[in-house]
Amino acid sequence: MIRIQDVKASYFTPAGEVQAVDRVSMSILDNEVLGIAGESGCGKSTLIKVIYQFIEPPLRLVSGRVEATTRTETGETAVMDGAALRKAWWQYISYIPQGSMSVLNPVAKVGSQFLDAVGKSTAFKNREELYSRVTGYLRELDLPVDVLKAYPHQLSGGMRQRVIVALATFLHPKVILADEPTTALDVVVQRGIITMLAQLQRREQNTLVIVSHDMGVHYQLARRMAIMYAGKLVELAEVGAIVESPLHPYTNLLIGSLPRIGDHARRQGIGGAPPSLLNPPPGCRFAPRCPRAMAACQAADPPPLEYRPGHFVACHLYGEPRTGGA
Amino acid sequence: MKAVKRHPRLVIGLVLVAAFVILGLVMPPFAGHDPRDWNTFPKHIKPNPAHPLGTTGLGQDTFWLLSYSLRNSLILGVLVGFFATLIGVTLGVFAGLKGGWADRGLSLLMDTFIVVPSLPILILLASLLQGRATILIISVVLIVFNWPWPARQIRSVALAMREREFISTAWFSGESTLTVIRTEIFPYISSWAVGNFINTVLVAIAVESGLAVIGLSSLQESTLGTMIYWALQYQALLAGRWWWILPPVIAIVVLFVALFLVSSGYTQYATAKRGR
Amino acid sequence: MRFLTFLLSRLVTYILVIWIGVTMVFLVPRFLPSSPVEAMMAKVAAQGQYMEAAQIESLRNSLMETFGLKGSLFQQYTGFFKRVLLTGDFGPSFSAFPTPVSQLVAQALPWSLGLLLTSSVLGWLLGNAIGLFAGYRKETLASKALEFLAMLIYPIPYYIFALVLIILFTYVWQIFPFSFYIDANKPLSVGLIKDIVYNSALPALSIIAVNLGWWVISMKALSASVAEEDFVHFARLKGVSEPRIMTHYVARNALLPQITMLAIRLGTIFNGALITEILFGFPGVGTLIYSSALQADYNLMLGTISFSVIAVATATLIVDLTYPLLDPRIRYR
Numbered sequence: 001m002i003r004i005q006d007v008k009a010s011y012f013t014p015a016g017e018v019q020a021v022d023r024v025s026m027s028i029l030d031n032e033v034l035g036i037a038g039e040s041g042c043g044k045s046t047l048i049k050v051i052y053q054f055i056e057p058p059l060r061l062v063s064g065r066v067e068a069t070t071r072t073e074t075g076e077t078a079v080m081d082g083a084a085l086r087k088a089w090w091q092y093i094s095y096i097p098q099g100s101m102s103v104l105n106p107v108a109k110v111g112s113q114f115l116d117a118v119g120k121s122t123a124f125k126n127r128e129e130l131y132s133r134v135t136g137y138l139r140e141l142d143l144p145v146d147v148l149k150a151y152p153h154q155l156s157g158g159m160r161q162r163v164i165v166a167l168a169t170f171l172h173p174k175v176i177l178a179d180e181p182t183t184a185l186d187v188v189v190q191r192g193i194i195t196m197l198a199q200l201q202r203r204e205q206n207t208l209v210i211v212s213h214d215m216g217v218h219y220q221l222a223r224r225m226a227i228m229y230a231g232k233l234v235e236l237a238e239v240g241a242i243v244e245s246p247l248h249p250y251t252n253l254l255i256g257s258l259p260r261i262g263d264h265a266r267r268q269g270i271g272g273a274p275p276s277l278l279n280p281p282p283g284c285r286f287a288p289r290c291p292r293a294m295a296a297c298q299a300a301d302p303p304p305l306e307y308r309p310g311h312f313v314a315c316h317l318y319g320e321p322r323t324g325g326a
Numbered sequence: 327m328k329a330v331k332r333h334p335r336l337v338i339g340l341v342l343v344a345a346f347v348i349l350g351l352v353m354p355p356f357a358g359h360d361p362r363d364w365n366t367f368p369k370h371i372k373p374n375p376a377h378p379l380g381t382t383g384l385g386q387d388t389f390w391l392l393s394y395s396l397r398n399s400l401i402l403g404v405l406v407g408f409f410a411t412l413i414g415v416t417l418g419v420f421a422g423l424k425g426g427w428a429d430r431g432l433s434l435l436m437d438t439f440i441v442v443p444s445l446p447i448l449i450l451l452a453s454l455l456q457g458r459a460t461i462l463i464i465s466v467v468l469i470v471f472n473w474p475w476p477a478r479q480i481r482s483v484a485l486a487m488r489e490r491e492f493i494s495t496a497w498f499s500g501e502s503t504l505t506v507i508r509t510e511i512f513p514y515i516s517s518w519a520v521g522n523f524i525n526t527v528l529v530a531i532a533v534e535s536g537l538a539v540i541g542l543s544s545l546q547e548s549t550l551g552t553m554i555y556w557a558l559q560y561q562a563l564l565a566g567r568w569w570w571i572l573p574p575v576i577a578i579v580v581l582f583v584a585l586f587l588v589s590s591g592y593t594q595y596a597t598a599k600r601g602r
Numbered sequence: 603m604r605f606l607t608f609l610l611s612r613l614v615t616y617i618l619v620i621w622i623g624v625t626m627v628f629l630v631p632r633f634l635p636s637s638p639v640e641a642m643m644a645k646v647a648a649q650g651q652y653m654e655a656a657q658i659e660s661l662r663n664s665l666m667e668t669f670g671l672k673g674s675l676f677q678q679y680t681g682f683f684k685r686v687l688l689t690g691d692f693g694p695s696f697s698a699f700p701t702p703v704s705q706l707v708a709q710a711l712p713w714s715l716g717l718l719l720t721s722s723v724l725g726w727l728l729g730n731a732i733g734l735f736a737g738y739r740k741e742t743l744a745s746k747a748l749e750f751l752a753m754l755i756y757p758i759p760y761y762i763f764a765l766v767l768i769i770l771f772t773y774v775w776q777i778f779p780f781s782f783y784i785d786a787n788k789p790l791s792v793g794l795i796k797d798i799v800y801n802s803a804l805p806a807l808s809i810i811a812v813n814l815g816w817w818v819i820s821m822k823a824l825s826a827s828v829a830e831e832d833f834v835h836f837a838r839l840k841g842v843s844e845p846r847i848m849t850h851y852v853a854r855n856a857l858l859p860q861i862t863m864l865a866i867r868l869g870t871i872f873n874g875a876l877i878t879e880i881l882f883g884f885p886g887v888g889t890l891i892y893s894s895a896l897q898a899d900y901n902l903m904l905g906t907i908s909f910s911v912i913a914v915a916t917a918t919l920i921v922d923l924t925y926p927l928l929d930p931r932i933r934y935r
């Protein structure tokens with residue numbers, strides 16, 4: 001399980017501090033698929049960079065922490081954060097980046113780029129063992145073993161994306177973070193990747209965190225979904241609840257803007273634009289565009305509360321929780 | 327002052343080049359005598375108020391000779407730079423825009439002329455002319471060897487431009503190729519052309535002075551390189567007569583650094599202006 | 603398929619370079635007012651020998667034969683090419699009569715090859731290494747200082763550097779010899795090799811230093827831009843160590859355009875090496891060209907110059923052909 005505690009992360013640019021992630025807290029459970037959705041610039045990519053602990057200037061973790069708790073077979077628990085998490089890259093937690101076209105080194109064989117990731121691990125006695133592990137894994141995923149001897153430009157776009165998924169998961173990490181895994185792929189290839197990720201998760205029983213602005217992807221894969229807006233977490237619940245009974249006005253409009261088979265009503269966009277993260281307004285960030293804004297919304301920023309069991313929302317409309325706090 | 331801060335290279339380079347232009351183009355008429363003439367003054371005099379850089383082993387005033395030689399070197403550089411860039415840009419634009427066989431043929435030509443080393447041919451020429459090689463002849467040969475460099479660069483710029491929309495728009499609206507070149511492309515390419523021009527000036531002066539230092543350039547006319555040659559011939563080094571050999575050497579080094587600063591600084595400036 | 607196209611285009615360029623270069627060598631003397639034959643005849647006459655008309659005619663004939671000036675222009679042209687490409691026979695050198703030109707060239711060649719190859723390759727390797735470090739960490743003071751130094755060195759012409767080195771290291775600090783001297787009769791031994799290195803150090807240093815400037819500047823720019831690429835970011839995400847990223851990810855990609863650049867610049871580097879050889883009295887092809895020019899040794903001139911055109915073209919081809927070895931996108935479809 002990964003606990004994100006009150007994380008605030010900003011980009012310190014010459015123009016000022018861009019508050020990309022502003023005091024977000026949530027828990028990511030074992031053996032689940034969590035989707036993080038939101039418009040461009042809402043902070044979702046920055047959030048998973050922080051979860052991964054890939055924090056490079058001008059990005060800085062201003063406050064808060066990310067903590068990963070693992071349980072060994074003997075029942076002991078170990079807590080990792082910060083540097084420990086970085087040490088466990090690829091073995092405990094891995095990252096599938098955006099843009100499969102350009103993410104592989106064009107002059108190195110695919111195989112070497114697999115082996116690259118294991119530099120620090122001592123779990124393998126020698127290269128042969130490592131290599132056989134990789135080939136075995138490729139076979140499990142129904143990928144041709146020849147791929148290892150090929151160069152990236154020789155693979156098709158779809159094959160490349162599958163290889164990257166394989167590359168990120170061959171050490172059987174417990175947590176996989178995927179940043180827009182289906183963007184810029186054609187629908188047929190998208191389907192293949194989604195199926196691949198779903199099967200992988202089911203087999204390994206690990207945690208998959210998917211960042212995407214494509215709600216369809218979340219609907220197919222995720223069990224729980226987190227909606228982000230302007231650097232804040234506005235709603236977090238099971239996918240069914242989000243789609244059938246969204247609480248936050250933003251989520252409501254978001255779901256409403258999606259086409260649905262059988263529903264012939266006109267689709268509504270959301271008027272206006274998200275606020276600048278350089279100087280965010282006080283109070284609720286969505287208030288300027290919210291159809292149900294109240295006086296309280298301009299004054300104070302609503303904290304996320306567990307309004308229903310397992311359903312968190314940050315909105316003044318739901319000020320009194322039906323159950324206890326988050 | 328703000329200009330200096332933002333574009334230090336360009337400004338410093340321009341100031342230096344301006345100084346050289348003044349020294350080389352404005353001052354010579356004030357000499358009062360032909361600096362090339364031998365035995366105008368007593369030989370090997372150290373620098374003093376009458377002769378700020380002393381006199382040479384041939385009885386010439388070093389300062390005025392330097393200024394005169396600078397003029398010739400600059401004229402050669404600008405001549406070669408101008409024509410080589412003109413030819414290179416024209417052919418490069420043509421190759422890049424037209425594409426197809428025209429492009430392939432011209433590219434082959436460019437790649438070929440770049441590989442052939444110019445100096446051996448120049449040495450051949452100079453030797454056969456036995457010292458009667460003029461700046462003009464050397465310039466012509468240098469133009470022939472130097473047009474491919476701007477051509478190649480402009481060609482790739484033109485190739486990239488071919489894809490961009492504003493060219494296609496003009497094309498499709500029926501403008502003739504020449505008009506398209508003049509109105510759309512030229513302003514864009516001109517910044518690259520200027521950069522290439524300066525580079526070519528540098529290369530031209532460098533090659534000619536290289537030729538001169540080994541005594542194969544024009545022996546009647548005086549350039550910075552020939553000054554060094556004569557100084558070496560008269561053992562200025564061995565005899566410790568630094569005022570004869572150092573001024574042209576330092577002049578060349580500073581001139582080249584200045585030209586390079588202008589070229590590199592201008593590229594920076596043009597890139598910033600284009601907002602890339 | 604790509605590789606074949608690449609190979610073909612390089613070969614065609616190679617042939618064209620040799621053709622145009624050799625044609626230039628052929629044409630230049632023929633456009634000049636003075637004919638070498640007459641110049642030779644004048645020389646002979648100036649020596650005060652009295653010759654009968656018949657002797658003069660036969661001398662002129664044999665000279666024309668030697669200079670390839672007999673027959674129509676076309677015949678001369680093809681004859682010249684035959685000489686250059688097939689037989690390599692340019693006749694005897696006049697200044698070193700009767701040593702054949704080809705022998706003189708063969709003697710000078712290993713020296714030039716040694717100097718040129720080591721200096722340009724070393725300069726390329728060193729310059730790219732420095733440029734890589736400067737570009738990978740481009741914000742550091744060291745990187746900016748290195749670029750500044752490279753910018754100062756780059757515009758300096760070869761002969762200036764050579765002169766400066768000569769002044770510094772043979773006059774001011776008398777570490778190296780003023781002119782090249784090797785006792786060629788010494789047997790091949792460590793001593794001889796030491797002599798060679800000692801005498802070649804300054805010319806080599808001169809060529810390396812001037813070359814360095816350009817490679818540092820260009821590699822710095824290339825490395826800096828490759829370091830921004832997506833695949834470098836992914837490598838970091840994977841946890842690959844920085845040294846390995848710098849070499850396997852950045853360098854291996856940034857070096858590719860540098861190979862192409864080396865091929866393009868070989869002509870310029872050769873020009874510089876030529877002057878450097880002459881100034882240091884290095885016993886290579888450059889000095890041979892120079893002395894042949896000074897002494898109007900027509901045969902030797904034609905021979906050495908044609909040869910250098912072919913040599914540069916061949917070297918360029920070889921460098922060009924190494925490119926596919928390092929870029930799999932050209933090697934495989």
